[in-house]
Amino acid sequence: xxxxxxxxxxxxxxxxxxxxxxxxxxxxxxxxxxxxxxxxxxxxxxxxxxxxxxxxxxxxxxxxxxxxxxxxxxxxxxxxxxxxxxxxxxxxxxxxxxxxxxxxxxxxxxxxxxxxxxxxxxxxxxxxxxxxxxxxxxxxxxxxxxxxxxxxxxxxxxxxxxxxxxxxxxxxxxxxxxxxxxxxxxxxxxxxxxxxxxxxxxxxxxxxxxxxxxxxxxxxxxxxxxxxxxxxxxxxxxxxxxxxxxxxxxxxxxxxxxxxxxxxxxxxxxxxx
Numbered sequence: 012x013x014x015x016x017x018x019x020x021x022x023x024x025x026x027x028x029x030x031x032x033x034x035x036x037x038x039x040x041x042x043x044x045x046x047x048x049x050x051x052x053x054x055x056x057x058x059x060x061x062x063x064x065x066x067x068x069x070x071x072x073x074x075x076x077x078x079x080x081x082x083x084x085x086x087x088x089x090x091x092x093x094x095x096x097x098x099x100x101x102x103x104x105x106x107x108x109x110x111x112x113x114x115x116x117x118x119x120x121x122x123x124x125x126x127x128x129x130x131x132x133x134x135x136x137x138x139x140x141x142x143x144x145x146x147x148x149x150x151x152x153x154x155x156x157x158x159x160x161x162x163x164x165x166x167x168x169x170x171x172x173x174x175x176x177x178x179x180x181x182x183x184x185x186x187x188x189x190x191x192x193x194x195x196x197x198x199x200x201x202x203x204x205x206x207x208x209x210x211x212x213x214x215x216x217x218x219x220x221x222x223x224x225x226x227x228x229x230x231x232x233x234x235x236x237x238x239x240x241x242x243x244x245x246x247x248x249x250x251x252x253x254x255x256x257x258x259x260x261x262x263x264x265x266x267x268x269x270x271x272x273x274x275x276x277x278x279x280x281x282x283x284x
Contacts (some may be wrong), residue, residue: 018136028062029066040043040076046059051115052131056100058234061103071120071121077223077228081140082129083129087129088132089132089140090134091136102141114138115168126145127213128203129151137156141155141169141173141202148215149209156186159189160187228284230260235255
């Protein structure tokens with residue numbers, strides 16, 4: 012396949028996904044995935060779980076996918092598990108995998124990931140958003156760790172992501188309360204990007220995704236891996252991991268392009284290779 016081509020026509024929906032999730036590839040490598048059950052605020056049923064798992068696998072492995080934007084159709088991002096759904100299949104997993112092992116794959120996806128939280132992100136919807144690298148919100152967004160209100164144990168890896176992003180005591184306070192996280196508190200904690208207007212929510216997120224898609228994709232993947240692993244390692248381990256990542260990055264075309272652009276005093280043109 013020649014550089015610039017994609018496996019499917021640009022800007023068209025990928026038909027192999029279930030209708031509960033719509034996925035399109037932009038020409039610049041940005042993948043936009045829309046959770047598509049707007050009549051129930053995109054609550055998770057079995058088909059949507061299958062589609063999200065498929066999305067994580069395919070985008071993570073696709074060398075032409077350079078950034079992922081995840082959002083919801085209609086007036087909500089995702090309202091969590093649909094407790095009334097006839098299709099209540101659990102998350103797909105291997106025979107020895109824990110139920111929420113898929114969360115690690117989204118967290119560690121070797122591409123930049125952005126959650127565009129249009130409306131409510133409750134329970135599992137909040138968990139999914141926290142697995143992304145960035146969260147874009149507007150005044151209409153709602154971050155709702157509702158588990159305690161339902162007598163349900165927190166899941167979707169929120170017991171790892173929330174304290175890492177916002178701190179131990181703040182995470183427990185929000186999880187115990189089970190009520191909306193004030194957006195001002197979320198922004199102050201670094202949980203979300205600065206708020207934008209409802210009208211600017213998707214355009215601002217897409218502009219950021221376009222910027223990321225034009226960057227050195229392999230280096231981004233190595234950087235994400237190093238940062239995630241360093242959260243639970245000693246400084247010496249991080250030094251070793253950075254050394255390995257630097258050696259790996261030096262073998263890429265983007266590394267050579269970045270050096271040449273600096274020497275030639277011009278903007279670098281990265282290809283993601």
